[in-house]
Amino acid sequence: MSATAAITTRHDWSLAEVRALFEQPFNDLLFQAQSVHRQHFDANRVQVSTLLSIKTGACPEDCKYCPQSGHYNTGLDKEKLMEVQKVLEAAAEAKAIGSTRFCMGAAWKHPSVKDMPYVLEMVKGVKKLGLETCMTLGRLDQEQTQALAEAGLDYYNHNLDTSPEFYGNIITTRTYGERLQTLAYVREAGMKICSGGILGMGESVDDRAGLLIQLANLPEHPESVPINMLVKVKGTPLAEEKDVDPFDFIRTLAVARIMMPRSHVRLSAGREAMNEQMQALAFMAGANSIFYGEKLLTTANPQADKDMALFKRLGIKPEEREEHADEVHQAAIEQALVEQRDSKLFYNAASA
Ligand code: SF4
Numbered sequence: 326m327s328a329t330a331a332i333t334t335r336h337d338w339s340l341a342e343v344r345a346l347f348e349q350p351f352n353d354l355l356f357q358a359q360s361v362h363r364q365h366f367d368a369n370r371v372q373v374s375t376l377l378s379i380k381t382g383a384c385p386e387d388c389k390y391c392p393q394s395g396h397y398n399t400g401l402d403k404e405k406l407m408e409v410q411k412v413l414e415a416a417a418e419a420k421a422i423g424s425t426r427f428c429m430g431a432a433w434k435h436p437s438v439k440d441m442p443y444v445l446e447m448v449k450g451v452k453k454l455g456l457e458t459c460m461t462l463g464r465l466d467q468e469q470t471q472a473l474a475e476a477g478l479d480y481y482n483h484n485l486d487t488s489p490e491f492y493g494n495i496i497t498t499r500t501y502g503e504r505l506q507t508l509a510y511v512r513e514a515g516m517k518i519c520s521g522g523i524l525g526m527g528e529s530v531d532d533r534a535g536l537l538i539q540l541a542n543l544p545e546h547p548e549s550v551p552i553n554m555l556v557k558v559k560g561t562p563l564a565e566e567k568d569v570d571p572f573d574f575i576r577t578l579a580v581a582r583i584m585m586p587r588s589h590v591r592l593s594a595g596r597e598a599m600n601e602q603m604q605a606l607a608f609m610a611g612a613n614s615i616f617y618g619e620k621l622l623t624t625a626n627p628q629a630d631k632d633m634a635l636f637k638r639l640g641i642k643p644e645e646r647e648e649h650a651d652e653v654h655q656a657a658i659e660q661a662l663v664e665q666r667d668s669k670l671f672y673n674a675a676s677a
Pocket residue numbers: 384385386387388391392393394395431432433434463675676677
């Protein structure tokens with residue numbers, strides 16, 4: 326397939342077509358992905374989000390990769406829902422170090438009636454700070470989705486994780502259909518979708534293709550597509566899984582870029598294990614979003630200043646919320662980074 330043939334936004338991908346994308350020589354695939362990327366984005370801008378756990382651990386779901394599941398003993402410190410004020414302080418700090426989006430994650434099956442008012446206050450408060458808001462709270466019903474939209478939530482994160490065929494090997498307490506239903510409610514309520522998956526759980530290339538087909542064949546592509554590399558946490562059933570070949574990981578990013586040309590493809594969990602060369606290849610493959618801060622969910626994330634140093638070496642600038650960034654703002658971010666270097670800012674964020 327030529328680079329130009331791939332730039333149309335499609336919703337009818339077949340497994341054979343996606344397999345063919347994966348099977349291309351690496352250089353051809355990367356060239357095609359980078360060509361598609363440049364049709365829709367500034368290739369030297371990367372969107373920067375910060376993720377905060379607003380409620381950590383003791384999750385009733387049994388996702389085999391997750392240290393927050395109450396089904397596994399990972400020694401994680403459990404935390405109740407954070408106070409609204411503390412969340413807003415963390416959001417203000419995230420803004421100071423250059424994040425444009427603040428993602429709040431709670432390890433829940435679904436939000437409870439008791440917790441919803443606090444969650445809505447968090448959305449309103451973060452929004453007032455001038456940040457885009459994103460939440461991941463588990464399954465939502467229609468009423469909750471509507472309330473979040475009315476509070477001003479911009480994005481809802483709900484990952485499909487893997488292909489429908491492989492899904493049962495990883496999670497048994499929530500169905501694939503329930504996940505798709507939550508995504509449908511989010512769309513109906515007019516919010517943007519953040520949805521992706523995880524590589525390295527023992528899935529086949531067809532499962533990676535199957536996940537991307539599910540996402541790309543939704544009526545509208547998710548605006549944000551996080552591609553995670555499994556972080557193997559002791560105590561979870563996937564702690565001893567084989568490493569993903571780094572080139573296979575990059576291939577998946579490239580195929581995601583080609584299939585969802587207008588989406589932000591996010592290099593997400595697992596970035597700590599990637600060297601700078603691999604991250605640079607990921608940006609070349611069309612990844613244009615990262616999580617940024619000391620911790621991602623409950624696992625380590627490269628330090629924010631290390632990220633900025635890499636951006637500088639690669640000539641990449643953080644994407645601004647409104648594309649009128651200037652050198653003054655860039656300098657302010659760099660200054661804030663220096664000040665933050667030794668701070669105890671704690672992003673032990675959760676996912677659902
Ligand atoms: S991934 Fe989310 S839903 Fe699954 S166990 Fe972890 S916190 Fe719970």
